[in-house]
Amino acid sequence: MGNEAFNVASAGFALKKLEVPGTVGGVCLPLSGVRVIDFSQVVLGPVCTQMLGDFGAEVIKIEKELIGDLTRWSLGNDPEGGQNPIFSALNRNKKSVCADLKDPISREQVKSLIETADVVVTNFRPGVMERLGLGYEDLSIRNSRLIFAEATGYGPLGPFRHKGGQDILAQALSGLMARKPAPDAEISIYPTAICDYTAGMHLVQGILLALLHREKTGVGQKVSVDLYSSMVALQLQEATLQMMRGRDLNWATFPLTGVFQTKDTPIVVVGAFKEFPLRDICKALELEDLSLNPRFATFETQMAHREEIQGTLRRRFVDMTSREWLARLEAVDILCAPILTLPEALESEQMASTGMRMKLLRSDGSLLETIGTPVRLSDVPEIATKLPPRLGEHTDELLR
Known part of the structure; x- marks a missing residue:
């Protein structure tokens, strides 16, 4: 069986193996026949190319000899030859080729491989691929249909263009990190790689758009994405309000939205998207209808007296359990949810139903x-499922 893998479905479904390259379960995958040469590592590039591989693209990962992708060794060495959880999360459905890009012979082998490719993906700093003779201008001469997808920290222009791109730095420089749920809250690092994942998905979009464009024109092009721009785009509503009206938009500070401690565990409530949410919350909590008070009658006056309203709600929420309050709030159609830890979410019925x-x-x-892909196509019921490659597993097959 080698390094092939099966997708183990939920009870009642048999294990299935890729029967023909580019198909799964006998169904053609939408990116079958697309060859991707992937120079990227860590998160942004690999999460993009993994998505392409999930839907049938042949992804050939170019790695440094002996070391490979840095995520093979994240959180310490691993007895499984670099297939630790961080690497495994980002690199299924890929082939691994080891190459020394500073060696002319090895570099020429890689260039020959690129001549057969549809897409090149890189997340080196600007100028690195060009210095290696692997920039878009060089490669497009040899392959006019090539799509060159480049991910950087801050794009090709501006004072930060040569600065190393990294998720946490992009949070800081884009204004995202400074956004707080409350004025007195400390500025903190968002604990998930939100910038890398968002920019990675933008890179997927750009590659797919370029593939569609090539179908119409017959020629490839350069696709560029950067962490900084992706984080600015993530804040498009907030930024537009700031530019047009000079006002701040912070969904976490809305008067009827917050985390509330109940008798046992906390819950989150979003008192919005309804005509009279305060009235309905008071009904669920068996409180006097605060919306009848002129000081709380409008959104503007509720914002002005947010602490008073929330204080009243907090004192009431501790009287009953989260399960009881959630049932009461949902009965009047107020958006609410329990706050689960990641282990709890992974074991939940909802998680099981998604197949993630x-x-x-x-x-x-x-x-x-x-974790699988969140994208589902009605006529493609399954994605490709090959194990993350061992370092250099396909070098002989593809280069030598």
Whole structure:
């Protein structure tokens, strides 16, 4: 079986193997026949190319000899030869080729491989690929249909163009990190790689658009994405309000939105998107209708007296359990939810229903557990499911 993997579905479904390259379960994958040469590492590029691989693209990952992608060794060495959880989360459905890009012979082998490719993906700093003779201008001469997808920290212009791109730095420079749920809250780092994932998905969009454009014109082009711009785009509503009206928009500070401690565990309530949310919340909590008070009658006056309103709600929420309050709030159609930890979310019925938990069967019979793709196509019921490659696993097959 080698390094092939199966997608272990929920009870009642048999294990299925890729029957023909570019198909799964006998169904043609939409990106079958598309070859991607992937120079990227860490998160932004790999999460993009993994999505392409999920839907049938042949992704050939170019890695540095002996070391490979830095995420092979994230959080310390790993007895599985670099297939630790961080690397495994981002690199299924890929082939691994080791190459020394500073060596002329090895670099020429890689260039020959690129001549057969549809897409090149890189997330080196601006200028690195050009210095190696692997920039878009050089490669497009040899392959006019090539789509060159480049991800950087801050784009090709501006004072930060040569600064190393990194998720947390992009949070800081884009204004995202300074946004707080309350004025007295401390500025903090968002604990998930939100910039890398968002920019990675933007890179997927750009590549797919370029592939569609090539179908019409017959020629490739350069696609550029950067962490900074992706984070600005993430704040498009807030930024537009700031530019047009000079006002701040912070969904976490809305008067009827917040985290409330109940008798046992906290819940989150979003008192919005209704005509009279305060009235309905008071009904669920068996409180006097505060919306009848002129001081709380409009959104503007509720904002002005937010602390008073929330104080009243907080004192009431501790009287009953989260389960009881959630049932009461949902009965009057108020948006609310329990606050789950990641382990709790992974074990929830909702998680099971989505099929997002993916189990890949290794050749030794053990399981690699990871997260699947959130994109679902009605005529493509399954995605490709090959294990993340061992470092240099496909070097001989593809180069030598």
